[in-house]
Amino acid sequence: MLLGAVADDLTGATDLCLMLTREGMRTVQVIGVPDAGFDFTDADAVVVALKSRTIEPERAIDLSRRAAQALLDAGAHQLIFKYCSTFDSTPKGNIGPVADALLDLVGESAAIVCPAFPENGRTIYQGHLFVGNLLLSDSPMRHHPLTPMTDSSLVRVLQAQTDRTVGLIPHATVRKGATAIRAAISEAADRGESLLVVDAVANDELRAIGEAVSDMKLITGGSGIALGLPENFRRAGQLDSARSSHHFNAPEGRSVALAGSCSEATRRQVKGAMERGMPALKIDPIEIGQGATTIEDVVAWVRSQEATALVYSSTDPQEVRSAQEQLGPHAGEVVEQFLAGVAVALRDDGYRRFVVAGGETSGAVVQALGVNALEIGAEIDPGVPWTLSLSDDQPISLALKSGNFGAEDFFIKAWNAL
Numbered sequence: 502m503l504l505g506a507v508a509d510d511l512t513g514a515t516d517l518c519l520m521l522t523r524e525g526m527r528t529v530q531v532i533g534v535p536d537a538g539f540d541f542t543d544a545d546a547v548v549v550a551l552k553s554r555t556i557e558p559e560r561a562i563d564l565s566r567r568a569a570q571a572l573l574d575a576g577a578h579q580l581i582f583k584y585c586s587t588f589d590s591t592p593k594g595n596i597g598p599v600a601d602a603l604l605d606l607v608g609e610s611a612a613i614v615c616p617a618f619p620e621n622g623r624t625i626y627q628g629h630l631f632v633g634n635l636l637l638s639d640s641p642m643r644h645h646p647l648t649p650m651t652d653s654s655l656v657r658v659l660q661a662q663t664d665r666t667v668g669l670i671p672h673a674t675v676r677k678g679a680t681a682i683r684a685a686i687s688e689a690a691d692r693g694e695s696l697l698v699v700d701a702v703a704n705d706e707l708r709a710i711g712e713a714v715s716d717m718k719l720i721t722g723g724s725g726i727a728l729g730l731p732e733n734f735r736r737a738g739q740l741d742s743a744r745s746s747h748h749f750n751a752p753e754g755r756s757v758a759l760a761g762s763c764s765e766a767t768r769r770q771v772k773g774a775m776e777r778g779m780p781a782l783k784i785d786p787i788e789i790g791q792g793a794t795t796i797e798d799v800v801a802w803v804r805s806q807e808a809t810a811l812v813y814s815s816t817d818p819q820e821v822r823s824a825q826e827q828l829g830p831h832a833g834e835v836v837e838q839f840l841a842g843v844a845v846a847l848r849d850d851g852y853r854r855f856v857v858a859g860g861e862t863s864g865a866v867v868q869a870l871g872v873n874a875l876e877i878g879a880e881i882d883p884g885v886p887w888t889l890s891l892s893d894d895q896p897i898s899l900a901l902k903s904g905n906f907g908a909e910d911f912f913i914k915a916w917n918a919l
């Protein structure tokens with residue numbers, strides 16, 4: 502294993518796997534902290550997907566350290582801590598606390614912080630994160646149900662999550678290339694800055710950053726940061742010349758789409774699916790909380806549809822707020838567990854192809870299905886591949902979509918890529 506990664510949510514992990522696969526590394530995604538002796542097969546890169554974005558920092562630290570240690574024990578030369586390209590975190594973390602803990606683990610004093618993913622419109626300039634042409638704080642992320650992002654300054658957001666000093670490698674340096682970036686990182690570390698936000702607005706800059714950090718033990722960022730890393734191993738003769746991405750045969754069985762994301766892109770995709778005639782059932786957390794809507798009701802409805810159906814809780818910020826007011830802070834979990842229950846019942850009923858929208862939602866579904874490793878297959882939209890569950894008697898195909906990813910016809914076209 503050359504690269505080991507710890508991702509703070511499931512769809513983010515998949516996105517990173519896809520990036521590494523595209524860049525020629527054979528990549529396996531593992532779900533949850535791997536047991537001692539876990540068989541990583543002959544993977545060049547392993548991405549461990551945790552569900553640690555919004556849990557208590559102590560628990561996130563514990564899971565992340567254990568996952569990172571397992572990867573190091575299996576021979577990983579370099580570690581990535583992967584978080585969302587919109588820097589999704591709560592005021593307490595967990596980006597800062599986990600980055601700190603992993604720096605301690607690898608015994609280094611500095612790591613870069615770079616969530617840029619220009620292909621999906623995430624760019625960083627003067628330490629401010631943009632989503633398309635909007636500052637993060639003006640983007641729909643300010644209404645996220647779990648991690649509302651109301652400040653676009655990554656330096657400020659991260660400084661509130663760590664006791665270490667946060668610094669900035671500005672775009673003026675980044676555009677000069679790998680040698681200048683490497684020098685700036687070393688100067689910042691000499692000044693006592695530990696977590697270095699790095700500007701990036703284009704893929705060639707991410708590749709230069711990748712080259713500049715070839716000797717660093719820990720790298721933190723979004724999946725974009727992985728663009729330039731495989732080339733380092735290739736240059737060092739440790740990785741074969743580009744391998745083509747793997748395509749698997751999807752298992753036979755019925756298909757269903759489940760959406761628990763309230764992100765704007767997912768809401769557009771739900772609308773797009775309905776406009777194109779996909780049968781769709783909206784579920785309401787308050788009715789679920791009252792027992793007025795049950796898993797059995799929803800499963801019966803899905804089964805009664807001739808065409809592939811969509812079950813969604815996706816809704817606008819106002820309805821999310823009223824669900825949170827009535828159900829308290831666990832409103833999100835109520836919906837996640839409900840959709841996970843629907844997925845399990847449908848799997849038991851012979852469904853084998855699942856599209857799931859929402860990072861946390863995907864985490865809950867995969868956990869409930871008992872899937873512990875995924876192979877990466879064909880890409881549907883940037884950052885969203887089909888995957889196949891590994892080491893199961895009854896493999897399942899899963900497309901796990903981060904809320905904000907994918908085009909408007911995602912729920913319709915996803916099946917064509919299988």
Ligand code: ADP
Nearest residue numbers: 762764814821824833836837859860861862904
């Ligand atoms: P994304 O990838 O868009 O961030 P997630 O699944 O990670 O999506 O997060 C969405 C959160 O919102 C989940 O915890 C989900 O259960 C919760 N949620 C979904 N629908 C509703 C709703 N109608 N009201 C309140 N919370 C909801």
